[in-house]
Amino acid sequence: MNAMQFLIGIIFDLFLMVVLLRFWLQLVRADFYNPLSQTVVKVTSFAVNPLRKIIPGVGGLDLASLLLAFMVGFAKVSILMVLFYGGWNPLGALINGAITVLKEAFSLVFWILIIRAIMSWVVQGYNPIAAVFDQLTEPMLRPIRKVIPPLGGLDLSILVLLIGMQFLQLLVMDLLT
16 A cells, blocks of 8 residues: 555656646746746646636736646645545645645755756756756845855855755744644
């Protein structure tokens, strides 16, 4: 049963990350002609486009993608409740679904920062994925660089942001539980 629970959870979590990535790409107005952006749009369009007909965006926020993320989190928790915990609690599924979305958002930012740091060491020249990762993370890193400038060519802003995010994630999870 643990293997099946893992498989269901990972499928939902991966799709949830792609939906959250779509929301994030639109939030920072990343290049949508980039191959990575195009892939994210194609993978999520089947679910986002019908929601857009009902829920329009507001002030540059793609509310349809955000709603889809909460729907995926709710569906994941609901399916796991029914299959493995012998019942379904709608309020519990709603709350735990929202917590799932929040955890995955933190996880997505964490992994993109890690991948960006690794790519900065190995990628020479222009890389379309690195360009999108730069567009995604630069708004978070710029304020840190104003306080802590690069030291001898070493940029510590990603490390500072990762530590700050881990602290914030623990704080939020402590407050929610």
